[in-house]
Amino acid sequence: MRLLIVAIIFSLSNLSCKSPNTVDTIVLNGVVYTVSEKFETVQAFAIKDGKIIATGTDAAITSNYTAKEIIDAKGQAVYPGFIDAHAHFLGYGQSLFMVDLFGAASWEEVVERVKRFAKEHPEEKWVKGRGWDQNKWADKSYPTNEKLNEAFPTIPVILTRVDGHAAVVNQKAFDIAAIHGGQTLAGGEIETRNGKLTGVLIDNAVDLVTSKMPGSTVNDYVKWLSKAEKNCFKVGLTTVADCGLMYSDVQTIDGLQKEGKLNMRLYVMLSDDTANYQRYLNKEPYKSDRMFVKGIKVYADGALGSRGACLLEPYADKKGWSGFLLKDKTYFDSIAKVISKTAYQMCTHAIGDSANREILKIYNRALNGANDKRWRIEHAQVINPADFGMFGKSNIIPSVQPTHATSDMYWAAERLGLRRIKGGYAFKQLLHQNGWIPLGTDFPVEDISPFKTFLAAVFRKDAKGFPEGGFQVENALTREETIKGMTIWAARACFLENEVGSIETGKKADFIVLNKDLMKIGENDVLNTKVVMTYIGGKRVL
Numbered sequence: 001m002r003l004l005i006v007a008i009i010f011s012l013s014n015l016s017c018k019s020p021n022t023v024d025t026i027v028l029n030g031v032v033y034t035v036s037e038k039f040e041t042v043q044a045f046a047i048k049d050g051k052i053i054a055t056g057t058d059a060a061i062t063s064n065y066t067a068k069e070i071i072d073a074k075g076q077a078v079y080p081g082f083i084d085a086h087a088h089f090l091g092y093g094q095s096l097f098m099v100d101l102f103g104a105a106s107w108e109e110v111v112e113r114v115k116r117f118a119k120e121h122p123e124e125k126w127v128k129g130r131g132w133d134q135n136k137w138a139d140k141s142y143p144t145n146e147k148l149n150e151a152f153p154t155i156p157v158i159l160t161r162v163d164g165h166a167a168v169v170n171q172k173a174f175d176i177a178a179i180h181g182g183q184t185l186a187g188g189e190i191e192t193r194n195g196k197l198t199g200v201l202i203d204n205a206v207d208l209v210t211s212k213m214p215g216s217t218v219n220d221y222v223k224w225l226s227k228a229e230k231n232c233f234k235v236g237l238t239t240v241a242d243c244g245l246m247y248s249d250v251q252t253i254d255g256l257q258k259e260g261k262l263n264m265r266l267y268v269m270l271s272d273d274t275a276n277y278q279r280y281l282n283k284e285p286y287k288s289d290r291m292f293v294k295g296i297k298v299y300a301d302g303a304l305g306s307r308g309a310c311l312l313e314p315y316a317d318k319k320g321w322s323g324f325l326l327k328d329k330t331y332f333d334s335i336a337k338v339i340s341k342t343a344y345q346m347c348t349h350a351i352g353d354s355a356n357r358e359i360l361k362i363y364n365r366a367l368n369g370a371n372d373k374r375w376r377i378e379h380a381q382v383i384n385p386a387d388f389g390m391f392g393k394s395n396i397i398p399s400v401q402p403t404h405a406t407s408d409m410y411w412a413a414e415r416l417g418l419r420r421i422k423g424g425y426a427f428k429q430l431l432h433q434n435g436w437i438p439l440g441t442d443f444p445v446e447d448i449s450p451f452k453t454f455l456a457a458v459f460r461k462d463a464k465g466f467p468e469g470g471f472q473v474e475n476a477l478t479r480e481e482t483i484k485g486m487t488i489w490a491a492r493a494c495f496l497e498n499e500v501g502s503i504e505t506g507k508k509a510d511f512i513v514l515n516k517d518l519m520k521i522g523e524n525d526v527l528n529t530k531v532v533m534t535y536i537g538g539k540r541v542l
């Protein structure tokens with residue numbers, strides 16, 4: 001017995017003298033939302049080689065680990081890095097070097113901004129801008145290009161609408177693209193009045209001009225994306241799903257990531273293009289530490305704001321007009337059959353109730369019931385009440401952007417009518433289909449801020465606090481659902497849930513520290529929340 005007691009004492013003394021494990025970083029004294037399955041909170045966690053190796057109390061972590069870097073969260077909220085499930089990272093970077101037309105109160109203001117930009121950037125061979133929205137003007141009709149023709153007779157100008165589904169160009173751009181009055185094309189419109197080009201191009205017609213624009217250099221990508229990721233880190237974004245890139249974009253961005261010139265993690269959806277299919281569909285999806293190329297982005301219709309969304313019944317504010325599909329139904333059916341035989345994920349932009357119905361039917365035929373292929377409908381903006389069930393039937397994921405609801409609410413009922421608007425922006429109904437829903441912003445169409453996403457999802461209000469009581473609040477999400485939609489559910493929609501999206505052992509150490517706690521603060525404090533620190537793979541990037 002005496003020998004047994006001695007052995008126990010010796011064993012305990014060895015344990016007490018055992019040196020703590022050395023790690024790279026320890027985060028202490030935080031309210032750490034792990035966003036685990038039970039949505040647990042802890043105080044601390046340890047990081048080694050870019051991954052989380054333990055979570056727990058301050059005492060548990062400090063007694064077992066010692067680190068080169070200690071982060072004192074000072075009692076502040078710590079969340080997994082935010083993930084934007086639907087955005088245009090490259091497009092956003094490009095937009096930062098264009099004429100900023102967001103918020104312009106009139107077409108006259110748009111033209112003045114373009115003139116000022118051109119004067120400040122005389123080196124530009126094309127003048128490009130983005131962000132105008134005729135719905136914000138006193139006269140809600142589309143503009144015409146006479147003022148652009150007068151101000152820019154020799155330099156081509158292209159000004160893209162806020163949603164990216166329409167543009168106004170000047171006559172010089174028409175000349176370069178050899179566009180003339182009376183010309184028609186599938187899935188787009190070249191607007192004319194009295195046989196004369198107005199300058200407005202809708203959906204596929206925009207490509208006739210953009211295809212004539214000069215190519216980009218690697219230095220352009222560095223300039224665009226360095227600024228884009230810096231802005232993203234400021235608002236806590238650590239992973240972005242970039243919806244619609246060409247293989248050449250992927251190769252350039254992959255090179256920049258591997259050279260250490262770009263830290264942002266990207267989930268890439270390839271554009272619906274033959275060249276992309278030839279390079280990717282016959283092999284496994286491409287994966288690196290910071291990039292995953294697994295999605296295929298297809299466009300079913302246009303946008304509600306430009307009346308390009310395809311509706312089952314005519315627009316309430318345009319008699320006899322129901323929008324259009326961008327390609328024949330048989331095309332979407334055939335591409336779904338091809339993708340269904342691969343490891344790639346089909347992700348289809350669908351806004352109108354007709355477009356959503358057609359794509360849901362096509363998806364259900366191709367998927368044929370329960371599956372884990374996670375095919376997505378991007379936006380799922382207007383759904384006929386009879387069609388919601390088609391999401392859950394084949395585990396189709398509605399990928400939504402809450403700020404679209406609070407941007408569109410000012411005029412959406414005019415487009416759709418009071419009956420049909422009830423099936424619009426119905427996030428709670430969509431959540432119920434699979435029990436989870438990924439959230440994004442669609443930036444640069446909307447602001448990059450996840451805090452605006454949170455406000456729109458939970459309180460159904462915009463940055464102005466409008467409307468009082470919220471917009472169609474029956475479809476508001478809870479705080480927990482919204483945080484999940486911006487982290488683990490967004491990761492799941494991109495097949496990344498085993499790597500990012502929560503603060504759990506084995507995951508990459510992507511996390512943020514906030515000065516306010518989104519799970520506790522009042523509505524008026526949401527947009528006052530600031531990101532104190534942003535980490536990707538255990539490396540501080542803000």
